[in-house]
Amino acid sequence: MENTTKNDSVKVGELEFPPRKVWMKTYGCQMNYHDSERIMSHLSGMNFTKTEEQSEADLVIFNTCAVRDLANQKFYSHLGETKKLKTNPDIDPETGLKKNVIVAAGGCIAQTEGKDLVQKYKQLDFAFGTDVIDNIGEMVYRAYAGEKKFTVTAWDRSDNYSIETKITQGTPQAFVNIIKGCDKFCSYCIVPFTRGREKSRRLAEVVTDVKRLVEYSGIQEVMLLGQNVNSFGKDNGESLGQLIMELEKVNGLHLLRYTTSHPYDVTDDLVEAHANSKKLANHLHLPVQSGSNTVLQRMLREYTVEHYLSLLAKMRKANPEMVITSDIIAGFPNETEEEHQQTLQLLKDAQFDNIYAYAYSSRKGTKAARMNDVLTDDIRGRRLREVMDLQLSIQAEIRRGMTGKTYRVLVDGKNINKGVQKWQGRTSCNRIVHFEPANPEQDYMWNWVDVEITSATALSTQGTLIKEYGKTL
């Protein structure tokens, strides 16, 4: 249905789409970043290119996150600022006409609040949920056809979840969604409401998809994505462990990661995959949330601290190089001082390499939001600081052990620190490593290199280059 005409416009249905610019802001988790890439790939077929300058944009899209209060506040404030785009439209230099900027909000806030947002914010033209990403073209078409103030938040009711991964970045790394939704309903969490029920892709489809990415798009590193990837394939008699061992056979794929995992669903075949796969990263992100069994019960997490620690032991036995990271929520409703101390003890026992720690944030519609909570923001703030301070000292100690060892990294960026240019990459165990180039003129971007670590602290790791492999291994 698309045809390029002589004035560089693309015809879509009845409308001409001249070259236009889209500005997109993504909040939240990797799933959202993955969705944004998908949105971008659909829009490029409608003659949109990306801009980093909001003032230049014809189309402004927010891909929102609802998981904590802060992410919500950021979005509402950024959305508020777009009012000026509408009240003071620029003159389009090409047509000499007033530029009609379209503003849209998608993602997790839009899924549950879409209708209210569109009503409340005059400048918002349409809102769309998390399960209609692939219909973005149709929505943008409707907006340019003149339709105003609509909301699309339908759930995909089909039995199957079948897609082909879209990539737009031109890098050797790709996100590949393998499961969507979440059925866990942890008592504090909004995600099951914003992302709907769990649905997995079929194993064979994912393998074909990854082979295609490796062969035709130069992908060498894949991150398998889902809110709970450990549930992958449950309804189809398939599993994440099986998928990993199939992807192991894909020539040209060098590194395989996955996120996020729920401890309840870590199966023996996944542990075995960590022992047997050479491509699987030496890293597991396994959110624990709390070190207190009573809090874990109130969170409806379905495991105990003892079970969690036994999983870590199994994983470390399967792969002695394994590095484990986690998430902690400080100040869950009515958490006692003793329960908080149990979390500090868990940090000592688990020896995480890094954690993401958050103060509990009440989410409307969740079970925890209905609990009669006596904790204050001050208590939550103090406990969060204690969690982070303790973790930083543990992590400094763990990372000191990196000194003198050699790690292979795929270079993914460079930065200048105190006038010195350094390149950076991520180890298989998910630590960021900086190194100074042997030759300042050489471009190391997306090259594989071996780096020997010269110094490592809780938050930064420096090394020297000892071997270069070029763009592929």
Ligand code: SAH
């Ligand atoms: N599916 C993933 C996590 C999704 S949300 C999992 O289960 O691990 C990412 C993290 O945000 C969670 O692990 C949790 O630590 C935090 N989080 C979720 N809801 C929260 C809330 N209401 N308040 C504070 N932190 C929260």
Ligand code: SF4
């Ligand atoms: Fe939220 Fe729990 Fe699902 Fe993770 S597993 S997304 S924390 S409900």
Ligand code: F3S
């Ligand atoms: Fe946020 Fe939605 Fe991800 S709530 S964390 S963007 S699933």
